[in-house]
Amino acid sequence: MSESHGALAGLKVIDLTQMLAGPYCTMLLADQGADVIKIEPINGDPTRAFGPFRADDAEHHYxxxxxxxxxxxxxxxxxxxxxxxxxxFRRLARDADVVAENFRAGVMDRLGIGYETLAADNPKLVYAAIRGxxxxxxxxxxxxxxxxxxVVAQAxxxxxxxxxxxxxxPMKIGPGVGDIFPAALTxxxxxxxxxxxxxxGQGQFVDVAMYDGIVAMCERIIYQQSYTGRSPVPEGNQHPILCPFGTFTAADGQVTVGCPRDSFWKELTAIMGRPELGDxxxxxxxxxxxxxxxxTIALVEGWTSARTKAEIALALDGKVPFGPVNTAEDIFADPHMAARQMLVDVEHPGSSKPVTIASTPVRMTLTPGGVQHRAPLTGENxxxxxxxAGLxxxxxxxxxxRSIIA
Incomplete structure (x- = not known):
């Protein structure tokens, strides 16, 4: 699959971002074929030093x-x-479609390469910033x-x-949603x-605050506070508005079951052998x-706890929303992942074997996009x-x- 197969082929993105939020945002564009040029310090993006590393990788490029x-x-x-x-940098930005950065407010302006300066050279420029x-x-x-x-945005x-x-x-969510959701919004x-x-023909400044992004992701708590006058609190693995809707013990782990509609509840009670509960x-x-x-939860868990995840799947499949609580190992073994090509192997410099990363979940029939190649070495391009650019x-x-570039 070539890069031209992405819907954003021909889009030039100058990427100054580091850590997770900014790089995830520009990754989404790159996955769809955009030409993303990552500008790094001479010694490379500091996150190159973050693990994990392969045991046979002595080079540690990243x-x-x-x-x-x-x-x-x-x-x-x-x-x-x-x-x-x-x-x-200004020369590169002059014909770019997008510049993205996630420095603190004012950093680019103090360097003399902020939005207004770049837009004077390139009025169509879309300049995106992700900040806390x-x-x-x-x-x-x-x-x-x-x-x-x-963690700050989540809190x-x-x-x-x-x-x-x-x-x-209160607990933080495992994945870095405080970065990733604002990145997707950006x-x-x-x-x-x-x-x-x-x-x-007019570009503009696109601004997403991580704090704002997580408030938007947690939209339910805003209307709950407004409608009830009470702040929602942690409720474990159940739902404050829907029931049953959460995790339940199985004989060999845990599963999720959700009945957002009463028709699902009737189907579930029939499968459980308790059809009278439906009415x-x-x-x-x-x-x-x-x-x-x-x-309600005790009734459902009484049924799930006496069965394995496979038995529950067989009983509920296609009838009631459910799913096992997967580990990463479970995900690797799930045939859905293979069918959807969601796990992709890429080269890792310094290691003798490829590594696996998550692919894009955005699928399109004519311009599929996806993972084309590994992350670059510092200054590789x-x-x-x-x-x-004409040099x-x-x-x-x-x-x-003279160490102006590397």
Missing amino acids: GGYFQSTNRNKKSIAIDLKSEEGKKL FGDPRTGASPYVDRPAFD MGGAMGVTGPDAQT AFGIMAALRHAEKT DPKFATNNARLVHSAE TSGVLEA SKDEIADLRQ
Whole structure:
């Protein structure tokens, strides 16, 4: 599959992002065929040092953290603190469609290469920023100068406040949703702004605050507070509005079962051998089951706990929403993953065997996109990118000799 098969083939993205939120955003664009040029410091993106590493990889160009979210990208290393480095960056941005960064507010402006400067050279430019608390251009947060990571966004945005075994034990969600969901929102914002630029010739500044993104992801808690006057709290693995809807013990692990509609409850009770519960006023409607939630959950768990995950799957398959609680090992073994080509092997420099990363879940019939190649080495594409920008081999060699590029 070639890169031209992606729907975003021909889109030029200058990527200044580091850590997880920004790289995940630009990865989404790269997976769909965009030409993403990752600009790194001379010594490389600091996240290259994050593991895990393969046991036989003595070179440590990067670990799994970097590999996963920087696939399909090119790398060019530039010293952006130098005047010549800034000129190079402006030259690259002059014909770019998108610039993305996730520095603290004001960093790019102090370097003299902020949005307004770049837009003066390239009025159609879409400039996207992901920050913990947004950019003053769209709303000056009192927290604008605070650094933020996933755990901060999860805590402040409400995700931790409704996750955990009970009201006294808030917990962070395992995956880095505080980064990844704002990243997906930013990719959406970029595409919306590009659509506007195509129609009008006018680019714009796209701003996503991680805090805002997690509040948007936790939208349920906002209307719950507004409608009831009470702040939702962690409720374990059940649901505050739907019942039954959560995890249940099986003989060999755990499964999830959900009955968001009363028809599913009737189907479930029939399968459980208790069809009378489907019409019992205590359980017939979702609101009634919520009132009697402890009893409802106990009834379902009494049935699931006496059966293995495979037996539950056989009984419920195609009739009631359910799924086993999978480990990574389970996911690797699931035939769904193979059928959907969701696990992809890529080369890892320094290791004798390929590594596996998660592919894109966005599937399109004519422009499939997907994982094309591994993450780049630091500055692996510097010469090619600069030659395409019009620099001669001698100019590139001189800049490299003076450590303006690598």
